[in-house]
Amino acid sequence: MNKQELLRLSWENLWRMKFRTILTIIGVVIGTASIIVMVSIGNGAQKSITDELSGAGSVTTIQVYKDIGSTGMTMMAGGKKEDEKILNDDALKDLKRIDGVVAVTPVVNLSGATVDYDREQYGVSLMGVDYNVMEDMRYNTTSGKKPGANDHNSVILGKEVLSSYTLSSTGAQAQENTVAPEDLIGQNISLVISKTNANGDEETRTEKVKVTGVLESTGGSEDYSIIADYKLVTDLNQWQTGTKVNVKKQGYSEALVTVEDSSVVNTVTAQIEDFGFTVFSMQQILESMGSVFQMLQILLGGIGGVALLVACIGIVNTMTMSIYERTKEIGIMKVIGASISDIRNMFIAESTMIGLIGGIVGIIISFILSILINLIAGLFITTGNVTISYITPGLVVFALLFSAIVGLLSGVRPAIKAANLSSLDAIRSE
Amino acid sequence: MVALLGPSGSGKSTFLNVLGGLVPPTSGEVIIKDYRISDMTENELCLFRREHLGFIFQSYNLISTMNAIENVALALTFAGVKKEIRLKRAKEALEIVGLVDRMEHKPSELSGGQQQRVSIARALVNHPEIILADEPTGNLDSKTSSDIMEMITKLNREEKQTFVIVTHDPEAAKYCTKVIHMRDGLIERWEDQR
Numbered sequence: 001m002n003k004q005e006l007l008r009l010s011w012e013n014l015w016r017m018k019f020r021t022i023l024t025i026i027g028v029v030i031g032t033a034s035i036i037v038m039v040s041i042g043n044g045a046q047k048s049i050t051d052e053l054s055g056a057g058s059v060t061t062i063q064v065y066k067d068i069g070s071t072g073m074t075m076m077a078g079g080k081k082e083d084e085k086i087l088n089d090d091a092l093k094d095l096k097r098i099d100g101v102v103a104v105t106p107v108v109n110l111s112g113a114t115v116d117y118d119r120e121q122y123g124v125s126l127m128g129v130d131y132n133v134m135e136d137m138r139y140n141t142t143s144g145k146k147p148g149a150n151d152h153n154s155v156i157l158g159k160e161v162l163s164s165y166t167l168s169s170t171g172a173q174a175q176e177n178t179v180a181p182e183d184l185i186g187q188n189i190s191l192v193i194s195k196t197n198a199n200g201d202e203e204t205r206t207e208k209v210k211v212t213g214v215l216e217s218t219g220g221s222e223d224y225s226i227i228a229d230y231k232l233v234t235d236l237n238q239w240q241t242g243t244k245v246n247v248k249k250q251g252y253s254e255a256l257v258t259v260e261d262s263s264v265v266n267t268v269t270a271q272i273e274d275f276g277f278t279v280f281s282m283q284q285i286l287e288s289m290g291s292v293f294q295m296l297q298i299l300l301g302g303i304g305g306v307a308l309l310v311a312c313i314g315i316v317n318t319m320t321m322s323i324y325e326r327t328k329e330i331g332i333m334k335v336i337g338a339s340i341s342d343i344r345n346m347f348i349a350e351s352t353m354i355g356l357i358g359g360i361v362g363i364i365i366s367f368i369l370s371i372l373i374n375l376i377a378g379l380f381i382t383t384g385n386v387t388i389s390y391i392t393p394g395l396v397v398f399a400l401l402f403s404a405i406v407g408l409l410s411g412v413r414p415a416i417k418a419a420n421l422s423s424l425d426a427i428r429s430e
Numbered sequence: 431m432v433a434l435l436g437p438s439g440s441g442k443s444t445f446l447n448v449l450g451g452l453v454p455p456t457s458g459e460v461i462i463k464d465y466r467i468s469d470m471t472e473n474e475l476c477l478f479r480r481e482h483l484g485f486i487f488q489s490y491n492l493i494s495t496m497n498a499i500e501n502v503a504l505a506l507t508f509a510g511v512k513k514e515i516r517l518k519r520a521k522e523a524l525e526i527v528g529l530v531d532r533m534e535h536k537p538s539e540l541s542g543g544q545q546q547r548v549s550i551a552r553a554l555v556n557h558p559e560i561i562l563a564d565e566p567t568g569n570l571d572s573k574t575s576s577d578i579m580e581m582i583t584k585l586n587r588e589e590k591q592t593f594v595i596v597t598h599d600p601e602a603a604k605y606c607t608k609v610i611h612m613r614d615g616l617i618e619r620w621e622d623q624r
Binding site: 001002005007012016035328329331333334335336337338339340341342423425427 | 447450452453472473476477480481485487491492493495504505507508509510515553556
């Protein structure tokens, strides 16, 4: 008996008991849909967070620090380790030579600065980077442009820079801010840094800087920082702390390495670690979070899997019932020349069809549910583009295969039972 | 054309089922055309029946959800015959039994005699050498019975088809060339009616 005939015959048999078949299929639909929706919620959570974190620049950027591990050890030992690797200019040159690295810049951070603008004060952090490599770094501006190598008094603003108030000169408490970072492009703003001097008096220093652009959201600390030239921030830092950092001896506290592609992040990371530095990249976080989300998905999928297990029992039940009803027919078919495998395959094909149809309908229903979930979630969560439920193509393929396999496996036992019926007994039964 | 004649319980149906490989013999062996069917596995028996045997039952045993031509063609489906050829041969078989005009009817829409003719067509359709018939006229009135027996006789003569017919009706046995009388599981006597 050829396959096409077998499928046609099974298909026709399937619809002889429409109501029962549909009920069984509904079981599979519920099972498949619950797996997909459950896993899609896990996916959605992962996607929301990874999208948030993996802004354009951040996945290709690696943060390099002095080896934290060895510093800790030397501190405990109470002395300085001889071979401690210093993050100085020579080290940065070494980093630049690694394959796949496009830019290396030292980073200096300064927190506790404020921006005076339009009688309001906004608390900000400053992040100083080397403007000579600014062009090669994956810092894209959404509006305005990046400062050039010599624009030492130009800055770009992080996306969220003005969203935090410190003080308001008008005395008002934190309120909806009306100034968007974009409004400041092309304008001069005042950066105010304050310190307490040796006499306990407060001193302030004001720097006029020009805003050239607004940084695309990276999901990292840059969003809340003003990016300025390394020299300017270092200068302000020295003024604030009153100590001069000897770069050659002590090195930079942090450097940023930009690589050409996210695919080389891991190899570059490994090489930098070989130099003896501590490395931190968004990729590492994403990877470690990936395993957490995988656990979450397995858990959620498992809950959905229970529903599919129940559906599987339903299929076995339907097929067994069907065989009891069709015992005589099975006998007739065997007498007129159906082989054991014909009978077996016919029933297996039927149960696989139940699984497959259930899977397909289940997928369609999960897409509808997924859209509904996101719509409803959108009503409550207004910040950003939130996806609660996200169905990946892989999940669709998996669900389809899984439901078909569940159907197939559920059919095996009843089918073997049918195939092994004695033809004479079967034909005599009514 | 052989009739197995005897009262109920004389073992004639059992004998036919053993011949058809539907039940294995408790002892001895069954040889049909050099095939030792008593040693065959279930699967080999299925293939053997498909090739060499046709069956006709007292209760017709048609599949109720299929119409006449589908019932006849089903036997060919299992043999892997293509759809066009299958339908053509099924139609030919229905022509032989004179039911072409009823071929779209379901068994429930046919009379007993017509259903039995469909089942004869089904037995004929893969041109088996031997057709085993278990009480083919058992459920039919005497007029229809003689129609069916005449048809079988005609097939036997024209299509050179061997029939082994189990019956307890001496009227039906009259059509056969040989009659084997059975009683209590044993062959009582042979009778040649030619």
